[in-house]
Amino acid sequence: MLLITKNYLSYLKDKWKCEKIFFYPxxxxxxxxxxxxFTKLTELGAVVRPKYFFTYKNEDKIATTNCPKCNTEITQRIEMGYSWKCNCDVELGVIQMAQ
Known part of the structure; x- marks a missing residue:
């Protein structure tokens, strides 16, 4: 992973003449x-601004169907798990507005 990132940083600096390369992981x-x-990326010249993940529970869904034999209604709760978010897009937008 670090080799790919190192090559990518070189590409951005050489091909596109990027002065600063930001990572929002x-x-x-x-x-x-x-x-x-992240420390190694910083040593390679990237500006790393890590954000902590927040987890939140997705709303469960309720599925209802009828038994084909006796027509009894069957209701089942389907757990939709958790989502992860770190709001990197918000910080990037705020930085762009400030410049």
Missing amino acids: GIQHGNDARGEL
């Missing part, structure tokens, strides 16, 4: 391995 609390990757 998401990270979980306590993820030391990903934190080390």
Whole structure:
């Protein structure tokens, strides 16, 4: 992963003459391995602005059907799990407005 990113940084600097390259990655609390990757990216010249993930529960769905034999109504709750979000887009927009 770091080699791909290193090549990508070189491409952006050489081909597109980018002066600053920003990364807005998401990270979980306590993820030391990903934190080390961010440190290496910073050493390669990128501006890394990690954001912590927030998790929230998606609303469960209710499915209703009737039994084909006895026509009894059957209702079942379907758990829709969790979503992860880190609001990197919000920070990027605010920075653009400030410049």
